Amino acid sequence: MRLPILIVIWCVVLEDVTARTPKKSIEEFKIALRRFAAYLTYTTINSGTGNMIYSPTSLAEVLGMLEAGARGETKSQIQTAMLLQSADAEWVTNLGNLFRKTGNRVFDLKTPKRQDKALVTMANKMYIQDQFEIIPDYATELEQHYGAEAENLDFSLPSKAAQKINKWVHNKTGGMIQDLVSPDDLNELTRLVLVNGLYFKAKWRTTMKLQGQKTFNGRAGTQQVDFIGEKMKIPLRLSRGVQTVYLDYKSSIGTYMVISVPQDSYAWSQFWNYNNLLNYFGTITTKPAAKAVFLSMPKFELEEAIDMKPIFHSMRIYDMFDTNAANFSGITTGEDLHVSTFKHKAKITVDEYGTRASAATLVSLLARSSQRVHRVTVNKPFVFCIVRDGHILFVGKVADLN
Structure with missing residues (x-):
């Protein structure tokens, strides 16, 4: 029996800082992300005529965390959708390095000396089912490159698990995002939940x-x-x-x-x-x-929730959702995993101050x-x-x- 890996994403706005990456590599990396943004926007806009809000950078980062544990055709499809060649897979790791630093350079608007600075926070979290073992190298890579902290959780108690995850998201997003995860998203087959929380505030x-x-x-x-x-x-x-x-x-x-x-x-x-x-x-x-x-x-204030599965299908990312084709053997060798849910949520507020x-x-x-x-x-x-x-x-x- 193939068991699901649940990927949960929240994103609002991410402000990055330049990490210690060679200048040429950074510029090429930016160009790759622009291509990805154009591809993603083109695909997303064709899925509806109403309002739209999303972060291509955030999605690229989370896909990077998935790519780190994917193998074979599953890995290839993610790289192709991000318009990266196999030889450029290290750029996905660079993405983690680039934006992981953001959380270490937060300018708090409540701090008197920095009250005019932009407030930017970012955090990643990895919730792992009790007794489920992941490959140590994968956990290390997510922690080192993406700053993803790991915590054990019992998904067989979906209400309590959802409450725990939503509380973390609420705290990491300045209280703007609530009830991201529903108990219906979790069950006894859930093995891993990846959460990305981003918050931006500026005058x-x-x-x-x-x-x-x-x-x-x-x-x-x-x-x-x-x-x-x-x-x-x-x-x-x-x-x-x-x-x-x-x-x-x-x-x-x-x-x-x-x-x-x-x-x-x-x-x-x-x-x-x-x-x-x-x-x-x-x-x-x-x-x-x-x-x-x-x-x-x-x-105005705008809030949008997007189910990324049909959009990724349009971008020819199929295998990671397929119970028979998904290959995440870089995460665990004990069980066969696939992506069961991929959520993306954003909220914006604009007024005369910022x-x-x-x-x-x-x-x-x-x-x-x-x-x-x-x-x-x-x-x-x-x-x-x-x-x-x-x-x-x-x-x-x-x-x-x-």
Whole structure:
């Protein structure tokens, strides 16, 4: 009998720091992640027309933890989906090294001397069924490269196990994510649960003002929502019917939010072409010239939960979910394992002060000025990303603001 390995993921926003990896390797690695982000976004967007929010970087990291224990075709499919060649498998390990450091460099907004810094926390956890033995080298690799702490848990008591896991997630995400795991996700056959918790909070470099309610023309119709905005000098790019602005976070060099607004239905449909996405993720990692802009954007909160199994199937990752084909012999040789559940959840909150978790929208106001002021209006569906030092950390789409 093949026994399931349960993979549980939570992600909001991840801000990374550069680890001690050769510069050339880091740059090549960033390019690989951009390709992965484009592929993942292209696949995800075709699975629905509503709002979307996810972290390609977080997903790449968790796939890296899986790849470390996978063998044969199972391992090959994960590498192929991440657009990594076999010879580049070490890049997945580099990913663990790159982002594991984040948790050691947290800037707490409550600390007086660092109150303007971005707060970023990240943690990985490995829950192992009592009496279940995993290969020591696998546990060591996850602990050394991903900082994943191991803890034994009795999954035959699903309610207690779920409560334990959800409490850990709640604590690691600033209380924003609750009830990630259901007791129905766990049973007596569960052997391993991997959990990734990420939390991001940052202030805008330029604090915005409340502007009252304005109209947002969503896919489901017009909606009246609260807007915020300010006149500021920010990078602006106009290309192929898409307006893109860059919003810096306060005292966070290299960390910013990108907001892109296709101006018509044709530009919107063309935006999601794979090659266009690949080009887009390449261009947003470098900033254009700053220009005077009257910016207006809606305050909003968005929470999305994604079942990654059908999306990974579309990306041709089949074997790890197949009870007969999955090969995780790098985790254990005592039992045959497969992935039974793969969850991804994100929550964002945006207001006039900044971002908690992550997300954003744009609308511009025009006022008197002696210099040319550009109008950027985000009163229609838009795309947002968070970039850190060239990494695409977070991708989202807002079609409606309910």
